[in-house]
Amino acid sequence: MEKTLFIIFAVVSVAAALNILLQRNPLHSALSLVGTLITLSALYVMLRAQFIAAIQIIVYAGAIMVLFVFVIMLLNAPKEASYIEKHKALRFLAIPLAGLLIAEAFYVIRLVKPIEMPAADDSAQAVGTTFSVGTKLFTDYLLPFEVTSVLILMAIVGAMVLARRGED
């Protein structure tokens, strides 16, 4: 049962990821990305990481991608020849770069060791629940957590400064 579900979600996820690249219409690409994010979240649930799965949908599919779709709809991007088609030389650069990427991917796959799945556990303290993620986040990883939030705050302030420059 679990294996069947995994195969279904994995195939859909990879197909949607390929579709992001193959679509010409930016809106279709964005929606394929939403599909990938949702199926990835289903895979997270099967790894018993419910919290991450829910956050994945809320943050990426529900907020960031809605903004992407919003901007694409607002600009209603005209279907002009893409950058690649104007610069033919870039095509020949693509082949060695793709080869490099595939080599890197294989290198990383060789490094990954099979991890042990946490045992099926319905208690609130099990790995992947809100309780365990929260406890880790606010004890062991408190400093990285706070540093990240300051970093994000700085990025927001920077965006505000850039956006308001033209006003006065």
Place this chain on the structure above:
Amino acid sequence: MTDLLLEWTIKIAVILGALLTAVAYAVLLERRIMAFIQLRRGPNRVGPFGLLQPAADGLKLIFKEDIIPSQASKLLYVIAPTFLLIPSLMIFIVIPFGSEIVLFGRKIALQVTHFDVGLLYVLALGSVSVYGIALAGWSSNNKYSLMGGLRASAQMISYELALGLSVIGILIQSGSLDLVEIVRSQGGWNGLQWNVFVSQPLGFLIFFIAALAEANRTPFDLPEADSELVAGYHTEYSSMKFVMFQMGEYCNLIAAAAISTTLFWGGWMGPGVEAYPALSLVYFTAKVFVFVFVFIWIRFTLPRFRYDQLMRFGWRVLLPLAILNIIITATVKLLVS
């Protein structure tokens, strides 16, 4: 495993049947209340008190011509209604309709399932359902539809923040994201210790307003403001696709009522549920009904916001209030314990 699967399947079938009936009659209820408020009679010809009106409407809509505009983006135009309807139906699998009852010698919990991140699941589905509206607006290739779709996305992003922050008070209060646990934490004072009475009246107010905006109800129904945008994002839709949008909207309305009940008004809790578990179902249904009534009442009482007022209200009033609510709740919790 097969036992559990069978139980889930039966529960889902029962809930789906009950929900779709409720949606059909919510439309009738809305029209009757509208007529009552506007001093008219309303639909009362089909069956006793017009009770067969939903069947007549359904039949009529099924036989309407299904039009796809020639300039529309076909694939997205066809699937957009499902993007709105499916998430709103999926919400109902985590809602606790009652406590446990015994049927055929088996203890049956009155919700399809419950898990650790139930509340986040609800918020996630709420944030995904905006795609249906946005895509319907874009794919119709009609300026009114596009305006409706754009307004919907901007509005839902803005009010989601206030909605998400307003429930944090509940989390502090009950210490769980699981909706079943949240309901059980409100069982004190003989079943009347509901969050809205204890510490969350402000949280409830923010949640209620944000939920109205999320469900696109008046006074926040700018995505389909009929005086300026014809019918907004579903202007071009007809026949069953139009019905799916209507069903999605009413499902969202009932979902908003059910979530408000669960989080703030004690869910199925009430006096006497310990002794008679079946009573919990009655309490829950009654509370949801009251909420649906209030939503409809508001629709025919208040005028619509202007778009800039709507945005300003969301960002400058609701959001700071929600943050204030978190600070107050956390401080009180810390001082009391």
